[in-house]
Amino acid sequence: ETGVTQSPTHLIKTRGQQVTLRCSSQSGHNTVSWYQQALGQGPQFIFQYYREEENGRGNFPPRFSGLQFPNYSSELNVNALELDDSALYLCASSLANRVYGYTFGSGTRLTVV
């Protein structure tokens, strides 16, 4: 059984640029949820993808968008990067849009300069 893998592990972007982060869900899981974790804080829900559609969204602006593919992997896209977007971005996979048994990846550390 493979776990959740995220790529890249680290990246540095300039304010105003766009970024794409990737997540492969755990084998057998069909739901991917994305969280933003600022330094010293708990993770905050961005959105969830289930059956290739956005299935719930937290308090994040439209410049945060995502995709889910037929193999259940997912992308998080952020446009017009701001300094405050610097954070650890985590994806969690689960079954049938539930939170039970969330499996988190190790995250992507994004730094915006």
Added chain:
Amino acid sequence: GENVEQHPSTLSVQEGDSAVIKCTYSDSASNYFPWYKQELGKGPQLIIDIRSNVGEKKDQRIAVTLNKTAKHFSLHITETQPEDSAVYFCAASTQGGSEKLVFGKGTKLTVNP
């Protein structure tokens, strides 16, 4: 919406002592309360969880208690070991469309040898 408060923010104990972390939540509809351990450079790892129809759950040295009336739940670690040192997060699930987790701000636990 749901709000989760976690205390203390830092906790230092001697090896072999017990550690207790407490959380309160605001939404009485929340029905699932997981605890995560996050080590440096890694994603959160589920260590124990409890559902609202249960008052207590134990797994070896780790136990969680839930008081639905008071809307608080606690993590108890007995016989602490240096490898228990990490940041611990409590969370509560929310309903309404997609399920998501609302996290506390975390407790940095240090176990001194």
